[in-house]
Amino acid sequence: xxxxxxxxxxxxxxxxxxxxxxxxxxxxxxxxxxxxxxxxxxxxxxxxxxxxxxxxxxxxxxxxxxxxxxxxxxxxxxxxxxxxxxxxxxxxxxxxxxxxxxxxxxxxxxxxxxxxxxxxxxxxxxxxxxxxxxxxxxxxxxxxxxxxxxxxxxxxxxxxxxxxxxxxxxxxxxxxxxxxxxxxxxxxxxxxxxxxxxxxxxxxxxxxxxxxxxxxxxxxxxxxxxxxxxxxxxxxxxxxxxxxxxxxxxxxxxxxxxxxxxxxxxxxxxxxxxxxxxxxxxxxxxxxxxxxxxxxxxxxxxxxxxxxxxxxxxxxxxxxxxxxxxxxxxxxxxxxxxxxxxxxxxxxxxxxxxxxxxxxxxxxxxxxxxxxxxxxxxxxxxxxxxxxxxxxxxxxxxxxxxxxxxxxxxxxxxxxxxxxxxxxxxxxxxxxxxxxxxxxxxxxxxxxxxxxxxxxxxxxxxxxxxxxxxxxxxxxxxx
Amino acid sequence: xxxxxxxxxxxxxxxxxxxxxxxxxxxxxxxxxxxxxxxxxxxxxxxxxxxxxxxxxxxxxxxxxxxxxxxxxxxxxxxxxxxxxxxxxxxxxxx
Numbered sequence: 001x002x003x004x005x006x007x008x009x010x011x012x013x014x015x016x017x018x019x020x021x022x023x024x025x026x027x028x029x030x031x032x033x034x035x036x037x038x039x040x041x042x043x044x045x046x047x048x049x050x051x052x053x054x055x056x057x058x059x060x061x062x063x064x065x066x067x068x069x070x071x072x073x074x075x076x077x078x079x080x081x082x083x084x085x086x087x088x089x090x091x092x093x094x095x096x097x098x099x100x101x102x103x104x105x106x107x108x109x110x111x112x113x114x115x116x117x118x119x120x121x122x123x124x125x126x127x128x129x130x131x132x133x134x135x136x137x138x139x140x141x142x143x144x145x146x147x148x149x150x151x152x153x154x155x156x157x158x159x160x161x162x163x164x165x166x167x168x169x170x171x172x173x174x175x176x177x178x179x180x181x182x183x184x185x186x187x188x189x190x191x192x193x194x195x196x197x198x199x200x201x202x203x204x205x206x207x208x209x210x211x212x213x214x215x216x217x218x219x220x221x222x223x224x225x226x227x228x229x230x231x232x233x234x235x236x237x238x239x240x241x242x243x244x245x246x247x248x249x250x251x252x253x254x255x256x257x258x259x260x261x262x263x264x265x266x267x268x269x270x271x272x273x274x275x276x277x278x279x280x281x282x283x284x285x286x287x288x289x290x291x292x293x294x295x296x297x298x299x300x301x302x303x304x305x306x307x308x309x310x311x312x313x314x315x316x317x318x319x320x321x322x323x324x325x326x327x328x329x330x331x332x333x334x335x336x337x338x339x340x341x342x343x344x345x346x347x348x349x350x351x352x353x354x355x356x357x358x359x360x361x362x363x364x365x366x367x368x369x370x371x372x373x374x375x376x377x378x379x380x381x382x383x384x385x386x387x388x389x390x391x392x393x394x395x396x397x398x399x400x401x402x403x404x405x406x407x408x409x410x411x412x413x414x415x416x417x418x419x420x421x422x423x424x425x426x427x428x429x430x431x432x433x434x435x436x437x438x439x440x441x442x443x444x445x446x447x448x449x450x451x452x453x454x455x456x457x458x459x460x461x462x463x464x465x466x467x468x469x470x471x472x473x474x475x476x477x478x479x
Numbered sequence: 480x481x482x483x484x485x486x487x488x489x490x491x492x493x494x495x496x497x498x499x500x501x502x503x504x505x506x507x508x509x510x511x512x513x514x515x516x517x518x519x520x521x522x523x524x525x526x527x528x529x530x531x532x533x534x535x536x537x538x539x540x541x542x543x544x545x546x547x548x549x550x551x552x553x554x555x556x557x558x559x560x561x562x563x564x565x566x567x568x569x570x571x572x573x574x
Contacts, residue, residue: 055544273532
């Protein structure tokens, strides 16, 4: 039978604030010893009172705007009660019925450029929970992470495949990174994703009970877990079984999902308005101010790269798919004219990216700064070095941090364009390849290419191919 | 509205309270009575009244995003009935 997959993603992003959501403990918990970023508010001590972090609200508004959500003019916080010791208060301060952002959408694109719109349900603000370690017969709690501002972005259940889910997630992360509101790091857990998925026979109206997938800590895990789960649910239906609503954990090692617990209903959380936090009235002036300071977002930047610099859709997409890469490219174009854009994009996406990936270095940290790359391209464009040599020089610049000109001098990589110097080599190559010379004379143009290659080889790539061809043609005619 | 024994047991479970049958019966009466009083209140026409979640009439109370000193680890763990490796220790909670 043919099945239809329905996926909804709940994405949590830790906001890149200095202090926690409701108190002034530091958010810098990653290398901190357990329970050292904790105060009476984090501990839910009697008499302690939370106070809202303004920047966290601002970051959430920025994100909601970037995701095309409607901003609630009146918004508030609510208590979500549950019995799990990852929050010492016994409840999480979250948002229930009036989230900061309502609705919204993101466009994703297939490889063929077709656009799909994924709608969002909401964008809201809450707090992260403590870290738990489960040992034999006991669990240990470190409260450092509890209270870090956590922004939740919920999609409508309308994503049709694991591929689209992954693309949507990539888009979302790119947006929070462009905004600078979250590091978006999945491995470190500052950007997390829970996925709801259900499978039904194609054409059937009502959705099947969904599984909520947890422990998806990379893009690959999200994709693989959804693929596995779609398959598993289809098999259950195929065998005439019934699907049940449950939470399942992804086990990357075995490539399977396993049942964790049956899900509580929203009623069970006994949400009610947080009495310790006054509501927020988001006035027009504040919102306008935030809107006017929104940075250029990935799609706008991609369109600009295409219109302003004439890049292809593909190149513009790859460049703007990473903010540091796009920043670097923009930085280069500030220092040179737009006629160089295509060449720059080729170098950044080609050899430079290869080196960055090999060493797992972010372009922002690379020793080759925009001016250095432009210096190298100037040597290439002025014929001082040839293409193959330029690649060698870039790698050397990347490793040693030296400037292009110095490397060219030290390694004697400058291009040979001097006729007198090249003539000796050409004469030698002609003497060694009588067959090819005969072919050339018989009218085979291919032979000229072959001969040029031989000269390039003999000069270890330093010869200027255009000059070589000229001399070769002349000398072979004269044979 | 009358609360059933099943509903009382569900509420007790959410609050992690262990009740015996006699208590379930007792609380189902008591809680039902409380709900009855709300039924009286619900007769009022409140269609023109906005829900009140706060009585202090405040809004937009913020703090600036500045980090400051936290408690010492000793103070954090001072009231913990059990601790281990600088963490709070509780009974195993994974099902």
